[in-house]
Amino acid sequence: MKKIKLVVVGFGVIGRGVIEILLGKKEFLRDMGLDLDVVALCEIDGSVVSGDGVDLGNALELAGKGELNKHKQWSNRKSMDVLEEVEADIVLELTPGDIKKGEPGYGHIKNSLKKGMHVVTSNKPPIALHYRELHELAGKKNLELRYEAAVGGAIPILNLHRKCLQINEIKSVYGVLNGTTNYVLSKMVEDGLSLENALNEAKELGIAEQDPSYDIDGVDTALKVVILANSMLDMNVDFRDIRIQGIRDITLEAVELAKKHGYVIKLIGDVSRMEVSPRLIPVDHPLNVSDSLNAVMIDSDVAGELILVGHGAGARETSSSIYSDIIDIAAGI
Amino acid sequence: MLFFNSHSLFLDMKVEMEIGLKDVPGSLLRSLEPISKHGGNILSVLHHRGEAELVKVKIVFEIKDQKSLELIQKSLREKRINMSEIFVEGRRYYEKKTISFILIGHVIDSDIRDTIDRINRIGCVSDVDVVMPDPREKSSVLMKADVDNGSLDKAVTVIEKLCKEKNLVFVHSLEQ
Known part of the structure; x- marks a missing residue:
């Protein structure tokens, strides 16, 4: 023992x-x-x-x-x-x-x-x-x-990279890396709630902090982008290098307009672009996960594309x- | 060097395409077949066997229209044949890609005509869908624009710049 x-x-x-x-x-x-x-x-x-x-x-x-x-x-x-x-x-x-x-x-x-x-x-x-x-x-x-x-x-991104993708050169890593913003955007598209109402619901359920600025303004996602960039793509990235745009300005009309044209809006952390921003993704895209789930896409030269989905908090x-x-x-x- | 020449009627576009082929029997024929199948008239085939793993082959052919060229490209891609350069009528050819994006803010009041004109300089806005809940409130506008595949990053940079200038939020698609 x-x-x-x-x-x-x-x-x-x-x-x-x-x-x-x-x-x-x-x-x-x-x-x-x-x-x-x-x-x-x-x-x-x-x-x-x-x-x-x-x-x-x-x-x-x-x-x-x-x-x-x-x-x-x-x-x-x-x-x-x-x-x-x-x-x-x-x-x-x-x-x-x-x-x-x-x-x-x-x-x-x-x-x-x-x-x-x-x-x-x-x-x-x-x-x-x-x-x-x-x-x-x-x-x-x-x-x-x-x-x-x-x-x-709970998603094993770094250990998967360390233990199972050794032969691979990682080309890009991007995805939904923040559960709170994903919950809010999902409620906007599924239940037609405004950002403010969806955020209040998330606070009541304990999904969002009482001051959810770090999540909503993209800071939490940006920290994760820095960690992924340095550890998986061996970049030498500083937090200040990341361009950050949160979801505070996303209107219900924009969410509904996206839906009408076959898209959803998700806050995406994109390691190779060194960017956090709301992006349009097709409704049938594997990164279109609901609730407070996280989803990460890893693109590598040998394994190709891998998609990991799971609980990003709790x-x-x-x-x-x-x-x-x-x-x-x-x-x- | 192989050389083909034949008379072509009603074929308007002259295409020069460079491809990379594995140096194995039959690979050249496999690469020419999609061109004939989609109505292309092959004028010349020049191949250069260097020290590289792939043999570079330059094919010159005539076709009826861009649609035929797209079908040829699709067939070659399915056969995993690498196309490095394409010229149409002597000009480098890019594939068109349609990008979708949403602008949020006072899109109309910040001169939407000017916004479209500036995007048109690097592509062509093909669809505009506006939602304006109230004239005093922010509007949301979904646009689609056809852009050269090789200019996608440039297109995103141009739109980002004009959004910053006009205080608009830019939500671009993941594929861009």
């Missing part, structure tokens, strides 16, 4: 989803020869730390009530201090990222790598804004830095990608 020590930084929706899966699949992981042991859970105002393994059931219950600070292993130690002191194999960096500097994830990832720990993250900004630096650091230390969950939620779905990275790294430890 291989014992792998984990530190979880960020115990929000994604962090709790990851721990729920860990508890639910403990036996399944054991059958794979893996004993994943969480030695620290870090939040903004403190951490739960135990060298013998954190009581995860209790942590989940308390965090659900916003009372993680009542956990018997709780202390006020900040995440950066915990990363400095705790010894672990893999750090799961699952905090939300700031678009300007990528903090606090950037600091967490850098410190974890400096301390000799592998990193798995779902956090887009640090990877999109500091791609080269973090990869060089991981390379120097002979460590893994993985972020499958940062692009496309704690459980995103956890699938996080475990794909954890299990892969664990195999090499």
Whole structure:
């Protein structure tokens, strides 16, 4: 049995989803020869730390009530201090990222790598804004830095590329990379809702954030385009290189006009054009996916066109990608 | 060098086409068959066997119209024969492609005639469908334009530029 020590930084929706899966699949992981042991859970105002393994059931219950600070292993130690002191194999960096500097994830990832720990993250900004630096650091230390969950939620884009498309030169990658905007545009075309009403519905269902600007204005998609460009097409792209046009100006009349002529409007992240923009796509095109689904088209020289469709968000779905990275790294430890 | 010459009646377009063929028996005949099948009159066939894997062959023929040329191209593509250059009456020939796009904003008030004229300089606007919910509100206009296949990027750049100038939102098709 291989014992792998984990530190979880960020115990929000994604962090709790990851721990729920860990508890639910403990036996399944054991059958794979893996004993994943969480030695620290870090939040903004403190951490739960135990060298013998954190009581995860209790942590989940308390965090659900916003009372993680009542956990018997709780202390006020900040995440950066915990990363400095705790010894672990893999750090799961699952905090939300700031678009300007990528903090606090950037600091967490850098410190974890400096301390000799592998990193798995779902956090887009640090990877999109500091791609080269973090990869060089991981390379120097002979460590893994993985972020499958940062692009496309449950869809295995990066690991598919790494493991199954080695012989291929990737010509282009483009698609529907943001679930919120796809939900809004789908509701406009299917139910005739205005953008504002579709967005309000998405907020009520928890699909959209209360401030959905990053999604609606195309920023979230642009971060994913940067990550895909750098990791799959080996480009050296900066976030500022991406031309971004969101869906805020898309009118119901435009959606209906497109429908009349056999098209739908989708927010497309296009890696080779380094562009995020609303585009017309034929109704029978494979990227015309409904609800909050994501869809990605990969065009390569040997395999040809591949289309991947799946859930781009959700704690459980995103956890699938996080475990794909954890299990892969664990195999090499 | 092979040389054909025959009299042609009612054939208006002279076409020079360069293709790349594998150096295997029968490949030249396979490439000529679609031209005859679609009414082409072959005037000359010149082939150049270099060191490259493919033998370059220049075929000169006459055909009735552009439709025949499109059918010949389609047949050659189905046979996976690579066409590198086509000249019609001495001018480089491009395939026409119809692009669709939507403009959102004050499309009418920002001089739609001028918008169409400027797009017509790089292609030909063939369809305009306007939805104007209220004269004071933004309108949405779907346009279709025929553009040379080789000028698609240029067409998109021209439309992007005029949309920026006129404060219009440009939603272009994924194929462009």
